[in-house]
Amino acid sequence: MTIVGNGSPQGVQITPRLPRRLTPGREPSDWIFHGLATTVGLSVLAVTGAIGLFLGYQSIPTLRHYGWHFFTQSNWLPELNQIGIAAVLVGTAEVALIAMFVSFPLALMFALFITDYAPPRIKSWLVSAVDLMAAVPSIIYGLWGFFLLQPHAIDVARWLSQYLGWLPIFHVDTDPNAAVWQQSSYTGSAFIAGLAVSMMAIPLACAVMRAVFDQAPLGEREAAMALGGTRFGVARTVVLPFAKGGIIGGTMLALGRALGETAAVLIIISPEYLIKARILEAGTQTISALIAANFGDATTSQLSALLTAGFVLFLITLTVNTCAAVVIRRSRSGASTDI
Amino acid sequence: MTTITSAPVREVAPPVGRRAIPRKVQAFTFDDRLSLFGSLASSFALVTIGYDHLLDTSGIVGFLVCWYFVFLLVYAGVLSMSNTRALVVERLVTATLYAVAALVVFALGSAVLYTFFQGWHAFVHFGFFTHDMSGVSPTAPLSQGGILQAIAGTVIEVAIAVGVSLPLGIGTAIYMSEVGGRWSRLVQTVVEAMTALPEILAGLFVYVTLIVDVGLPKSGLAASIAMSVTMVPIIARASEVALRIVPRGLREASSALGASHWKTVRKVVLPSARSGLATATILATARGIGETAIVLITSGASSFLTFNPIGNPMNSLPLFIYTAYTTHEPVAIARAFGAASVLLLMVLVLFVATRFLSREKGVAR
Known part of the structure; x- marks a missing residue:
């Protein structure tokens, strides 16, 4: 340490200490780093953006050729020049809605069970189970749905059509009371495909809901407990109202996944191009299964039609996912970590 | 001088019976x-x-x-x-x-x-893991043929896809969360939008552009490219979340010590987010392994073992399962379930790795 001032001993050369000069601006390594990161970011932007634009551009000839009929025609008969997605759109919506109808209550209750009811010992196991459920490939759910679930599900389907067959959606065009009932009328239906797809929708929705339930303010939970509330009382008055946004957002994310699901649906359904509300009856078709089944022997114009169908699906999932993202983002205001 | 204060208290007899015991809260x-x-x-x-x-x-x-x-x-x-x-x-x-x-x-x-x-x-047939299906008819008994070509195909395709999408995905995440700039908002929007891209559409896109328009053969590389198209947005978004939750105080401390931005990112931000990045990568890999729609459209099902992803068709486990299923032959379906078990084992190994990595630092995700 040098002593600077009047008291310094003679003979020591005193140099006035200038403050260290700060060098605003970037070092060479930073220039490279920023340049590289920007290049990667922009090239990913360019490529992914180009894919989106390409898909949109490819659908112009199809839409110009078929016009509005593309959305109202239900047949997919390229050799007769009858191409339309009315039936597959309805089929896609049916499968996805059945999946949501099954998975929403299960995901909600399972998430609530994990955060509020499960004994602490098994809580982390249940969290792992949800993550594992999300990681299992969809084709395995397809095999499971076809070989293990379907033989039991057709019993349920028959029971539903027996007692609720007067409702159009549960009606099946066969005699459910026959002594030897027509099993093949109940297989490969939108109902069974929806059940298999719900296995993929549950973990997505459940993971989001669980994360939001965990963020419910501890003070309010304890306050509700202190007022004599039961666990259900706490859930009803504190957790669920707090997590409303997360519940909606997680459900919509799962819906986006259910709409685009291919492999499981392709294995289970028996393809049929018909607009119908009878979800228990054999035969339906979804957009992604349509593409997977027809791309092989398609001509260029038919490929363009398939791309258009896929683009319509993309627009739907994009809308659903964007809404989900907005809802989730709003519900998590101020949840940031900082030192 | 010492005083014993606790002795008299001990002598008081505990109350016997009579007192109403309050019901324990939440006890069963x-x-x-x-x-x-x-x-x-x-x-x-x-x-x-x-x-x-x-x-x-x-x-x-x-x-x-x-x-x-x-x-x-x-x-x-x-x-x-x-x-x-x-x-x-x-x-x-x-x-x-x-x-x-x-x-x-x-x-x-x-x-x-x-x-x-x-x-x-x-599984009980050892040859199931060491042979391919070349020259073996789908209805041949299980002791003949195997799924080696599908295992090799899955490993090669997913390795290429991860090799492409990992640097791109994490690089994009670093651009979005660390570097920023005029375009970062747009990159974020587009990346988020592309996570909604259905897998089948990514496959169809590669099929139309590379295979039909350019005239390349169906190959493992085409499948890898299509997988990357779906994996880059997933990795980028998950990594961005992992980078976002690194406390800003750490970055400021590093800058205050005189580190350049690059050093801050490399020595402070990336190591802090390591487990999150690893989880994102492994989950995306697991998705890639189970990708059926893409390989169905782009890779073509070969029955022979190949290590060359470019010139010829390449089978993979999901595709093998699907094609075996469509034959509806009992033997082929037994093979499909054997392949499905291998696929599930791969996913389980990756899954356990994820658990291990995210538990390493006591972070409960």
Whole structure:
């Protein structure tokens, strides 16, 4: 340490200490780093953006050729020049809605069970189970749905059509009371495909809901407990109202996944191009299964039609996912970590 | 001088009996236990008689559903004899939630166990893992042929896809969260939008552009490119979240010590986010391994072993499962389940790795 001032001993050369000069601006390594990161970011932007634009551009000839009929025609008969997605759109919506109808209550209750009811010992196991459920490939759910679930599900389907067959959606065009009932009328239906797809929708929705339930303010939970509330009382008055946004957002994310699901649906359904509300009856078709089944022997114009169908699906999932993202983002205001 | 203050207190006799013991909050008393098991047993007896003998119904699913609803009714009745309404509701909700949890875990467990159980027929043949299907007809017995070509194909395709999408995805995440700039908002929007891209559409896109328009053959590389198209947005978004939650204080501390931005990112931000980045990568890899729609369209199913991803078709596990399933031959389906078990094992290994990595630092994700 040098002593600077009047008291310094003679003979020591005193140099006035200038403050260290700060060098605003970037070092060479930073220039490279920023340049590289920007290049990667922009090239990913360019490529992914180009894919989106390409898909949109490819659908112009199809839409110009078929016009509005593309959305109202239900047949997919390229050799007769009858191409339309009315039936597959309805089929896609049916499968996805059945999946949501099954998975929403299960995901909600399972998430609530994990955060509020499960004994602490098994809580982390249940969290792992949800993550594992999300990681299992969809084709395995397809095999499971076809070989293990379907033989039991057709019993349920028959029971539903027996007692609720007067409702159009549960009606099946066969005699459910026959002594030897027509099993093949109940297989490969939108109902069974929806059940298999719900296995993929549950973990997505459940993971989001669980994360939001965990963020419910501890003070309010304890306050509700202190007022004599039961666990259900706490859930009803504190957790669920707090997590409303997360519940909606997680459900919509799962819906986006259910709409685009291919492999499981392709294995289970028996393809049929018909607009119908009878979800228990054999035969339906979804957009992604349509593409997977027809791309092989398609001509260029038919490929363009398939791309258009896929683009319509993309627009739907994009809308659903964007809404989900907005809802989730709003519900998590101020949840940031900082030192 | 010492004084013993505790001795007199000890001499006071503890109160014997008489005092009303308050009910422990949220405790599950003997009474509760009795009403739970009693209701279970009585509803089981009731449904056994009513369902199997009095009514014209059968089937295990219907029996369980009926048992469950009758149980809820009986349980509600038993509880309301000695409890307040709030407690009855609480107990019923608890019973419902336990049943839902059991149902979900059972569904997952049945999918996993059923696959392994069915795959066992193929697993006992060692050649199943060391041979390919070249020259073996799909209906040949399980002792002939195997799925080596599909295993090799899956490993090669996913390795290329991860090799492409990992640097791109994490680089994009660093651009979005660390570097920023005029375009970062747009990059974020587009990347988020592309996570909604259905896998089948990514496959069809590559099929139309590379295979139909450019004229390349169906190959493992085409499948890898299509996989990358779906994986880059997933990795980028998940990594961005992992980078975002690194506290800003750490970055400021590093800058205050004179580190350049690059050094800050490399020595502080990336190591802090390591487990999050690893989780994102492994989950995306697991998705890639199970990708069926893409390989169905782009890779072409070969029956022979190939390590060359460029010139020729390349099989993979999901594609092998699907093509074997479509034959509807019992032997082929046994092979499909064998391949499904291998696929599931791969996913399980990756999954355990994820758990291990995210638990390493005591972070509960």
